[in-house]
Amino acid sequence: MANVSVAAEWLLLYNRYYRKPELYQMRWKHIDLSRNKVACASFGGPIAVIRDDSKIVQLYAESALRKLRIFNSAGVLIAETVWKHPGGRLIGMSWTDDQTLVCLVQDGTVFRYNIHAELVEPNISMGKECFEQNVVDCVFWGNGLVCLTEANQLFCVSDFKNPQPYKLSDPGLEDSPLCVAVIEPQYVMSGNVEVLMGVPEGGLVVVEEDSVQRVDQVGGEVLGPLQKMAVSGDGKWLAAFTHDGQLLVMPTDFSEIKFSCNCESALPPEQMAWCGMDSIVLYWDDMLLMVGPIGEPVRYLYDEPVVLIPESDGVRILSNTSMEFLQRVPDSTVSIFKIGSTSAAALLYDALDHFDRRSAKADENLRLIRSSLPEAVEACIDAAGHEFDVSRQRTLLRAASYGQAFCSHFQRDRIQEMCKTLRVLNAVRNPDVGIPLSIKQYKLLTSSVLVGRLINAHQHLLALNISEYLGMNQEVVIMHWACSKITASLAIPDAALLEMLLDKLQLCKGISYAAVAAHADKNGRRKLAAMLIEHEPRPSKQVPLLLSIGEEDTALMKATESGDTDLVYLVLFHIWQKRPALEFFGMIQAKPLARDLFTTYSRCYQHEFLKDFFLSTGQLQEVAFLLWKESWELARNPMASKGSPLHGPRIKLIEKAQGLFAETKENNFESKAAEEHAKLLRIQHELEVTTKQPIFVDSSISDTIRTCIVLGNHRAAMRVRSEFKVSEKRWYWLKVFALATIRDWEALEKFSKEKRPPIGYRPFVEACVDADEKGEALKYIPKLADPRERAEAYARIGMAKEAADAASQAKDGELLGRLKLTFSQNAAASSIFDTLRDRLGVS
Template sequence: MAWCGLDSVLLYWDDVLLMVGPSGDSVSYFNDEPVIFIPECDGVRVLSNTSMEFVQRVPDSTVSIFKIGSTSPASLLFDALDHFDRRSAKADENLRLIRSSLPEAVEACIDAAGHEFDVSRQRTLLRAASYGQAFCSNFKRDHIQEMCKTLRVLNAVRDPEIAIPLSIEQYKLLSAPVLVGRLINAHQHLLALRISEYVGLNQEVVVMHWACAKITASLAIPDAALLEILLDKLKLCKGMSYAAVAAHADRSGRRKLAAMLVDHEPHYSKQVPLLLSIAEEETALVKATESGDTDLVYLVLFHIWQKSSALEFFGTIQARALARDLFIAYARYYKHEFLKDFFLSTGQLQEVALLLWKESWEIGKNSMASKGSPLHGPRLKLIEKAHDLFAETKEHNFESKAAEEHAKLLRIQHELEVSTKQPIFVDSSISDTIRTCIALGNHRAAMKVKTEFKVSEKRWYWLKVFALATIRDWDALEKFSKEKRPPNGFRPFVEACIDADEKGEALKYIPKLADPRERAEAYARIGMAKEAADAASQAKDGELLGRLKLSFAQNTAASSIFDTLRDRLSFQGVS
């Protein structure tokens, strides 16, 4: 027993098939072969050893038209068409009778045509619907067109050569894309293509399946000839994924054909991975660089990196600027040793030296790289190696000298940290090292640094003066000022004292300033307006007097002094 549609039941015992309808009506069929039932949405397929039959309840629309003695609007419309074909006035009479029900009659004829398997009966019913539609102004005219399109598809697949006897309800549930898929699987590519084009589906799926099937079935055809056959059909679809067809060719053992096919793929994102899968690494790298997509380039680089030796990899990327630059950018962060090998293989010694120098700084960030740590030795060795590499090229004399002096400074700073047991020297500048030595009272070490790095006298005076002022050793500062005439004059002493907010100490050195402008500004900085005014008047600089007046704007008495002197200079003709 099986349901036959939604409201009928089909029974089978012995040789009898019994169908029972919704109202209790029944019909019997005799069958001399054993059968099995295959339920469908609108009926039952009865399968025997020699045949397959489809049993369904007669649709209501068909009953209303063809039932004996029927006077339904649809039946009268169908009869009106017959009278019209025989040029009988009875046709007009029938139409008048169903004028108010004409839309329902047209719809019933269309529905009945859809359920018919006989093509001539379909045509007749659709002609009746079209005839009635001509007298029905408010009926949607695209219904007949849609049914015609559906029936053309169904009639095509019902052909014995195709052998897919679908009913209209089954087709609606199945949908056109699924039907096309079944035709493809049955290798009915031409019909699938025509149906896809007819109902507006994407033809790419059909053409792609055909191409894959053609490759599988054409083992005897040479690659070049088969490529022409495939391209002739593949070009019918714009945006066709040649990569998918090429992948199938590769899986079928036709790697050369796959390489030729993938060359026609317009999308680099599909083309490059497939080229890698068929071992066309160099072509993949060319395509990736042409695309300008850095992700694709990195994909190819990592693939080649894993599969080839270091020298082969270096040779591959050396001639391709984008790939080389991207590799270098990546390796600078994650693969220092490998990057050094690359630079050595290409003779870029200065780049290796820079990497070594950078590694030395990374070691320097380790808190254990001082205090006599064993990390100090490796760091110096790295810098010395960098110096040696820089020295091999004349163009990098500056870098070579800088690396040499850096190593020398690190040794001295390391010795100072060991001797003082204070981790405050390493990685500081020469100036800071000198200042720190003086601040700690280690003048001999400071002189050693000065001598080793040829620090100028002017710079030495600035450093020592500020170092002594920092530790507020004013006696030592005064003694230092009297050792010999300072090469910079006494300005460093004045600046250091003022910065330390020691006005009394500053007064020891301000009078010794040779330039009256400097004396005036120094006096102004410690708030001595009269002395500043006297020094400014000696300089005979009206503009300086104006600036000094602004600095004493809150002091009325001081402002009047500057005004008086400025007026005096103006009277004397000095601007």
């Protein structure tokens, strides 16, 4: 009998059964759909209702103010707001895929609302032409809109997330079209929307962005005027109602008329919608007509206005009092509940009934279907998924479980999966939530999108429970709840609200406290934001937010504690721009990492600022080193030569450095070095000016003396010697080699005779030998006191006999050996050394 009562609700359209279960008794009051404009979202979404200002209606007890009301699918009020928009009559409204309500008014302005009736900024204008011509009609799809002006021009927005209105091709119509429909961009080869317009003279005009096409014939048949059109959910089929009461169905390439049906009424339907992919539903004042490709249409009579809401697997029917769902009965349900069914699934369902009544017929049924038992179990599970009635779901799942006990090769988790799915669906179908999803719609929508919709509707607890139940990430739910709580709790003190927030935020590891804190700051609760940031474990999230709410001290502390140099630099640059210099210096002085990073950066790019820092912290020697470094950098300037005036600033910088070094006892050496450096630079600068030769600056004292002698400026050389207390030995060395450089042998000889040289005569010999002047060298070699030196000097200028005589005086066998090697190419000289070694008796 249960089977009979279930199947009794069905109607047969040719060989397919359809059912129309009631989903809800509408909870709203005093809502008459005929007096209102209504927009219903697909996938069991919300319903928007606003009084239709194009109709003259009696207000009853209503306020004269027009209100936009948003209900869930069970008629529970979610939100309402007063409609305040100028711009003329409301032409149309619809819900986008992300459940934003889009409202188009006569002057081409588009207003958007979220599910809580809050205006989403900014408004969108369809353009100047729409404003001037007035909009008379519009068609919405997923996230787009096409509107028609009084001048029969079409304008389009393809995606409200990036609203860029553009004009479509001019359809070239004189009279207004009878009806308009669109094929969504995703189903068009070009990727642009295709607009279909039924015109009074008959046929169709197909308009795209850059083309217009006339369709007067389909499959050889002439098309008369079309009064109403509906495109299938997959964009492949067009249903059209003609002027003579025919319903035509054709592919959207207009290659043939697939079928036609006489609807026995020339009056066009008020609404027309596809019921899944199997049939088309037409609605007149009191009748709903469902037409299939074959067989007689099915009629449903209504004594109140209805709104058709197309879904992927059927049509939801909204009336003043109820919400119904017209759908094709799933095959699994037919196999179980069809009157007289003897399928394995029907026998299994019947076996459970016998088992509950303790009848032996249960075993008999199971024996009959033993070979088909897995298919019967699967059918019961599938049928349970398609049911809206909870008790019937339970019975079907019990039948599946009963059958599974006798199956050895059936997936054990199939029933558990279906139970999970149904628990979720039953929870969201509750009238207080009001999302009457079928199982097919749920699979298309996905659980993550469903949770997102629950969050947006502020059904946070249910969203959290579903996320936990399905093993999904709960962070999104808790984050949204926390932000919504902050927005809605302006009267709650910060400390109390923080406790409430932490209680929930701690449920989820790794949650971004910084994001919640940012929301608190955006809502003007800076103290709460600072308290929340304290709980953020990731410095990379924590520090930037601390800076944005003005907590620079804390940000610097957290950044230095993290050891992340990039974060420390972020804080340093931020404070550097915001705070006075002295305050900034005080902040970083006590933090070694921040201080060191600041000084490292400033040494490269901000010398002046770094000098201020060192002065403020009493590090005079550091300032002095910076000044000295600047003087060297000034020297690299290509203009700092040829007696350039830039040497003046260099000298001043070094003198400043010397003054700072002199103020600390620890830097006596640096002070003296700076003083002498400045003195030397000044002398060198004067020498370059007088000689007009850029060869002195930045050379050493020795090089300066040598250069002066080479240039013949002995007075300047003496001055440098006396200024820097150059020792006599060093002076002799420098003068000897300088005179040799310019080959002034007369002056060299004269210099050697002034007095006995403190460095001896060896440098004189070396200078002459290096200059390849052997004759000059002979003047000084005899004056060498050490016979060894004398022997080696003779050897260097190739005088073997004299070298041998000097070596014999030294009586040094090792020296004789070296000298022999020197003259190894000269046999006569070599024998002299051998004879000498033999005579001296050395080996």
